[in-house]
Amino acid sequence: MPDPSGGSVSGANDLERPGPMRDLAGRSAIVTGGASGIGLATVRLLGARGVRVLVVDLDEDGARRAAEEVGGWSIRADVSRSSEWAKVVTVAKELLGGLDLAHLNAGVTTGEAELAMVSDEAYRRIMGVNVDGVVFGIRALVPVMSAGGGGAIVVTASLAGLVAFGGDPIYTLTKHALIGLVRSLPPQLSPMGISVNALCPGLVNTPLLDGPSRELLEGSGFPLIAPEEVAAAVVACMAGGQTGQAVVVQAGIEPTAYRFSRAPGPRTDGGSPGLPPGPLLAHDQVPPTP
Numbered sequence: 001m002p003d004p005s006g007g008s009v010s011g012a013n014d015l016e017r018p019g020p021m022r023d024l025a026g027r028s029a030i031v032t033g034g035a036s037g038i039g040l041a042t043v044r045l046l047g048a049r050g051v052r053v054l055v056v057d058l059d060e061d062g063a064r065r066a067a068e069e070v071g072g073w074s075i076r077a078d079v080s081r082s083s084e085w086a087k088v089v090t091v092a093k094e095l096l097g098g099l100d101l102a103h104l105n106a107g108v109t110t111g112e113a114e115l116a117m118v119s120d121e122a123y124r125r126i127m128g129v130n131v132d133g134v135v136f137g138i139r140a141l142v143p144v145m146s147a148g149g150g151g152a153i154v155v156t157a158s159l160a161g162l163v164a165f166g167g168d169p170i171y172t173l174t175k176h177a178l179i180g181l182v183r184s185l186p187p188q189l190s191p192m193g194i195s196v197n198a199l200c201p202g203l204v205n206t207p208l209l210d211g212p213s214r215e216l217l218e219g220s221g222f223p224l225i226a227p228e229e230v231a232a233a234v235v236a237c238m239a240g241g242q243t244g245q246a247v248v249v250q251a252g253i254e255p256t257a258y259r260f261s262r263a264p265g266p267r268t269d270g271g272s273p274g275l276p277p278g279p280l281l282a283h284d285q286v287p288p289t290p
């Protein structure tokens, strides 16, 4: 199916779904930003599937309430600080005995369309939470997952990770960054049995939308996605066998893996035309060896 941004999308049936992780019961998970919105919905769904959950959030009371709902655990941590990730890993090992699943979901917006209006402080905050929070998280969690024989990481990006969103260009920057990270990591994570995927939801009905724009959005007739729908896609990604995917979640449609178009390669003598050298290709674009 053609897509206005130049890529194309494919149906859910195109996703590979082998997967030793199909049965999640008895597994252990962390969910960042689990006190609210999408993260809270994931906590609830994982709990219902028999997963033992550690809720990680800046909002200590909210995290505790979420954990209590599912008989899990909570920890107050700021995902943007790498030192706090050491704490999260220690607690996960102590309480859960290891880690199989991670939903790296905490995120913020600048709420600002005008670049000139974004202060240094606001810029550092969003880069810290949305980008550093995921980089530090994956870096800290991979050794624990690897030691346990593998795992599944799902990052909450956004549709703004795939398309230009002029309403918040810096938010858009952070979510594009996550897509690049997720697409580049499979070659080093797959041998350890760890999958990493990004979810790209459209507008989700959570407190993140609160503010002057909510009324506008609700009046526009644009359907908001229920956080539970996003959580279902998170759990499907964890249970499925795919990796390096950016999965679009929109109201009323099946979660769909986004198909990126190929960037033009150089003209080479006797080389395969149109393809950049191996290290520049996404893991799923590497041409088969003859």
Ligand SMILES: NC(=O)c1ccc[n+]([C@@H]2O[C@H](COP(=O)([O-])OP(=O)(O)OC[C@H]3O[C@@H](n4cnc5c(N)ncnc54)[C@H](O)[C@@H]3O)[C@@H](O)[C@H]2O)c1
Residues within 6 Å of the ligand: 032, 033, 034, 035, 036, 037, 038, 039, 056, 057, 058, 059, 062, 077, 078, 079, 080, 105, 106, 107, 108, 129, 156, 157, 158, 159, 200, 201, 202, 203, 204, 205, 206, 207, 208, 209
């Ligand atoms: N709501 C949407 O329309 C929408 C759409 C696409 C993607 N997303 C993404 O989904 C994710 C979750 O958003 P949501 O809509 O559920 O928002 P939300 O505001 O309901 O929840 C975000 C949670 O993250 C926590 N958090 C913020 N900064 C943190 C930090 N430094 N360390 C730890 N926790 C922190 C907050 O306390 C809160 O509990 C975000 O990454 C967001 O960018 C949201």
